[in-house]
Amino acid sequence: MKTAKGIESEAVQPISITDDLGRDLQDVSREELRAMCERLRDDIRRRTLALASAMHELRTPLAILDGYLEILNSGKAGALNDRQQAILQDMKANEKRLKSFISEFLTFAALETRSVTTNLLVADLNATLYEVCTTWMPRLQKKKIQLHFSPEEALEPFAFDSLKVQHVISNLLHNAVKFTPEGGNVWVAIEKIAWERRLRANPTKVEKRRQSVKLPKAARVTVSDSGPGIDPEFHIEIFNDFRKLSTGTKDDGSMGLGLSIARRLVNAHGGKIWVESNPGAGSRFIFILPITQPPNAA
Numbered sequence: 001m002k003t004a005k006g007i008e009s010e011a012v013q014p015i016s017i018t019d020d021l022g023r024d025l026q027d028v029s030r031e032e033l034r035a036m037c038e039r040l041r042d043d044i045r046r047r048t049l050a051l052a053s054a055m056h057e058l059r060t061p062l063a064i065l066d067g068y069l070e071i072l073n074s075g076k077a078g079a080l081n082d083r084q085q086a087i088l089q090d091m092k093a094n095e096k097r098l099k100s101f102i103s104e105f106l107t108f109a110a111l112e113t114r115s116v117t118t119n120l121l122v123a124d125l126n127a128t129l130y131e132v133c134t135t136w137m138p139r140l141q142k143k144k145i146q147l148h149f150s151p152e153e154a155l156e157p158f159a160f161d162s163l164k165v166q167h168v169i170s171n172l173l174h175n176a177v178k179f180t181p182e183g184g185n186v187w188v189a190i191e192k193i194a195w196e197r198r199l200r201a202n203p204t205k206v207e208k209r210r211q212s213v214k215l216p217k218a219a220r221v222t223v224s225d226s227g228p229g230i231d232p233e234f235h236i237e238i239f240n241d242f243r244k245l246s247t248g249t250k251d252d253g254s255m256g257l258g259l260s261i262a263r264r265l266v267n268a269h270g271g272k273i274w275v276e277s278n279p280g281a282g283s284r285f286i287f288i289l290p291i292t293q294p295p296n297a298a
Contacts, residue, residue, distance in 0.1 A: 062095070062098060062099065062102070065095060066095060069088065069091060069092055069095065072088055073088060073092070117268070118160075118161040118164060118268050118269055119161045119163075120159040120160060120161060120292065121159060121160075121161075121162070122157050122158060122159050123157055123158075123159075123160060123162045124157045125152075125155060125157075125158070125160065125165070125190060125219055125221075125289070126151035126152060126153075126155060126190060128162045128165060128166060129149070129151075129165075129166075129169055129188060129190065129221065130149060130151065131166070132166050132169045132170055132173065133147060133149050133169075133173070133188055135170075136170070136173045136177070139177055140177060140186065143177060143180070143182050144182050144183050145177065145180050145182070145183070145184050145185065145186055146184075146185045146186070147185075147186050147187075147188070148185065148186070148187045148188070149187075149188050149189075150187070150188070150189040150190065151190055152190040152191055152192050152219070154192050155190060155192045155219055158219070158291040158292065159292050160269060160289055160292075161265075161268075161269065164265045164268065164269075165265070165269075165289070167261070167262075167265060168262045168265050168266060168273075168287060169188070169221065169223065171258040171259065171261060171262045172223040172262060172285045173186070173188075173223065174258055175225075175258060175259070175283075175285070176223055176224075176225040176227070176283075176285075179225060179227035179228060179283070180225045180226055180227045181226075181227065184225065184226040184227065185225070185226045186223070186224070186225050186226075187222070187223070187224040187225075188221070188222070188223055189221070189222045189224075190219060190220070190221055190222075191219070191220045191222070192217060192218075192219060192220075192291075193217065193218050193219070193220050193288070194217055194218075195217070195218040195288060195290065217290075217291045218271070218288050218289060218290045218291055219288070219289045219291060220286060220287075220288050221286070221287055221288075221289070222284055222285070222286045223284070223285045223286075224282060224283065224284045224285075225282050225283055226282045227282055227283060228279065228280065228282075229277045229278050229279045229280050229281045229282055229283055230275060230277040230278075230279070230283055231278075231279055232277075232278065235274070235275050235276075235277065238259050238275065239259045239260060239262075239263045239273070240260060241256075241257060241260045242256045242257060242260075262287070266287045266288075266289070269289050269290065270290050270292075271287055271288045271289045271290060272287065272288050273285070273286065273287035273288075274286055274287075
């Protein structure tokens with residue numbers, strides 16, 4: 001048919017989707033669709049577990065390789081010339097990448113194959129994040145990146161899973177170091193906020209407030225960097241599984257699961273995580289943790 005500009009175009013034909021038996025899915029009952037989805041979930045779960053098992057098996061030969069590399073590096077097997085030393089360092093760097101691949105995938109597999117549970121214990125969020133920042137200081141200093149930590153003095157200890165939150169902040173710092181150029185800056189800030197959400201009174205296109213509903217107070221953690229920034233079109237996509245953005249540098253050994261894992265861990269706390277960024281303006285990764293009491297609290 002003719003468009004307004006007179007260009008020929010063809011009418012869009014409806015797409016028929018069929019299952020593995022060739023039946024049109026429009027003719028499949030709701031119960032059958034549920035069963036098909038469940039079979040797909042089981043299949044994905046089995047494949048993930050099989051891959052995780054293979055990753056576990058790789059740990060033994062990798063540990064042996066690590067031992068031999070340490071012997072060579074110590075000089076106990078004889079002195080090495082400069083060329084051999086360079087080869088050894090390259091081997092150690094690739095061994096480190098392989099360890100990172102295995103660790104990242106095993107964490108993902110654990111989260112993917114069973115529901116995430118949180119061990120909510122009262123702890124100090126300021127101290128928890130400061131501990132992670134301290135462990136990351138050598139990598140930041142090596143790249144001449146300045147780390148600025150801003151605690152929230154008004155934030156009292158509350159119940160959260162400190163190990164999982166440390167995992168989240170570590171993944172975000174990993175991204176910040178990877179994207180921030182030498183001599184750049186990384187900021188970690190904590191704020192105490194009153195978290196409000198908008199509720200839909202009716203399923204309409206216009207969002208309305210029933211009333212100002214304040215949920216329990218929350219802690220907002222922001223990890224900012226002075227890197228190249230992220231195009232808005234990728235702001236949601238980067239939290240998907242196995243999604244990597246090109247850094248323009250040598251691969252650091254990531255599988256593209258860091259932000260996906262962070263999203264799962266934050267969601268398990270009943271919080272939310274997102275990114276605010278534009279090209280050339282750095283990135284701000286923000287996550288919110290509701291301030292709650294442990295289940296057994298009086």
